[in-house]
Amino acid sequence: MAEIFNVDESFDRNRFDGACCAFGVFDGVHKGHQALLSCAIEDAAKRGSASFVLTFDTDPDEMFRPNELKKLMTNGDRIQALAASGVDFVAVLPFTREFASLPPEQFLAWTFGEHAPASIHVGCGFRFGARAKGTDETLAAWGSRNMCDVTAHELLCLEGAPVSATRIRGLLSEGAVEEAARLLGKPWKVRGTVVSGRGEGAQMGIRTANLRIPDNLRSIGDGVYAAYVIVDGKRYKAAVNMGVAATFADRTTSNCEAHLLDFDGDIYGHEIELEFIAWLRPMRAFDDVDELIAAIMSNIEWVREHL
Numbered sequence: 001m002a003e004i005f006n007v008d009e010s011f012d013r014n015r016f017d018g019a020c021c022a023f024g025v026f027d028g029v030h031k032g033h034q035a036l037l038s039c040a041i042e043d044a045a046k047r048g049s050a051s052f053v054l055t056f057d058t059d060p061d062e063m064f065r066p067n068e069l070k071k072l073m074t075n076g077d078r079i080q081a082l083a084a085s086g087v088d089f090v091a092v093l094p095f096t097r098e099f100a101s102l103p104p105e106q107f108l109a110w111t112f113g114e115h116a117p118a119s120i121h122v123g124c125g126f127r128f129g130a131r132a133k134g135t136d137e138t139l140a141a142w143g144s145r146n147m148c149d150v151t152a153h154e155l156l157c158l159e160g161a162p163v164s165a166t167r168i169r170g171l172l173s174e175g176a177v178e179e180a181a182r183l184l185g186k187p188w189k190v191r192g193t194v195v196s197g198r199g200e201g202a203q204m205g206i207r208t209a210n211l212r213i214p215d216n217l218r219s220i221g222d223g224v225y226a227a228y229v230i231v232d233g234k235r236y237k238a239a240v241n242m243g244v245a246a247t248f249a250d251r252t253t254s255n256c257e258a259h260l261l262d263f264d265g266d267i268y269g270h271e272i273e274l275e276f277i278a279w280l281r282p283m284r285a286f287d288d289v290d291e292l293i294a295a296i297m298s299n300i301e302w303v304r305e306h307l
């Protein structure tokens with residue numbers, strides 16, 4: 001695990017001397033991000049120096065488009081995933097309004113002081129600084145004045161297009177969890193706290209853990225999915241319904257329900273993790289509760305056989 005530093009007034013910028021940095025937000029730490037991180041790691045190995053990833057404590061989009069944003073992971077999970085990516089150090093910049101308003105040159109001067117690293121790696125089209133005015137060319141011009149090799153890498157393309165967090169969010173919103181997992185390099189996951197439901201699941205003979213998932217992490221479209229659910233470190237197969245149950249839309253508030261196979265515990269108040277594996281069907285309103293039960297039972301059987 002890499003050591004994580006907050007880049008504030010107290011941070012010792014000498015640490016950047018000679019280092020090779022990958023720079024960006026990295027929501028999802030997807031395969032494109034992993035390719036860029038590998039460039040910084042390989043460069044550092046050649047130079048015999050340290051590899052860094054330079055990122056922000058808060059995703060800038062949370063400040064600029066808070067209502068539309070559907071994130072792939074929390075900021076905390078993103079920083080932990082970067083720390084586990086193979087780099088030596090994670091340097092976390094405080095994304096305050098003041099910092100966000102720095103023009104590109106001042107942004108770089110504040111970040112590095114007199115300690116420009118040996119190299120910076122970004123993807124083509126990378127933007128930074130106030131109003132996203134800084135481009136990879138701005139960065140390269142600053143690099144040539146500060147003896148820092150800047151490389152804007154071709155974006156990794158998979159399945160016909162560049163991999164990006166935006167593309168993965170789009171796939172999840174359509175329920176395409178398998179394709180999203182191929183671009184992420186792992187299934188998409190989300191955590192939520194188990195809250196009480198209306199008790200109708202138990203009456204129907206199908207108990208469900210009702211979850212509260214923060215709105216900005218509900219990247220996935222409504223529908224029924226096959227998933228794994230991790231409870232206190234143990235993994236269970238599950239059939240999951242995302243979205244307000246259409247049949248009971250007037251009476252329910254929960255936005256996600258999971259039926260865990262072969263599980264009979266009381267987990268109210270627990271934080272559990274859902275790992276989405278396959279799309280099963282759209283959610284729909286049923287006129288008859290027996291039909292709803294039959295549909296859910298067949299989803300559960302599918303999960304039992306295929307996961």
Ligand SMILES: Cc1cc2nc3c(=O)[nH]c(=O)nc-3n(C[C@H](O)[C@H](O)[C@H](O)COP(=O)(O)O)c2cc1C
Nearest residue numbers: 197198199200201239240241245246247259283284
């Ligand atoms: C795998 C699965 C699929 C579901 N599909 C639907 C659906 O298509 N339409 C619907 O109205 N509710 C659906 N539900 C939600 C049930 O209606 C819900 O579990 C029931 O209302 C119990 O709610 P409660 O836990 O709040 O008591 C589904 C639930 C599960 C676990």
Ligand SMILES: Nc1ncnc2c1ncn2[C@@H]1O[C@H](COP(=O)(O)OP(=O)(O)OP(=O)(O)O)[C@@H](O)[C@H]1O
Nearest residue numbers: 024025026032036122123126155156163164165166
């Ligand atoms: N497919 C890719 N291949 C290589 N580098 C990439 C790729 N996607 C992003 N990068 C680079 O990784 C760093 C972090 O990128 P950023 O967080 O902007 O990712 P993104 O996936 O493009 O996000 P978004 O879709 O929200 O713009 C940046 O330097 C960016 O240019």
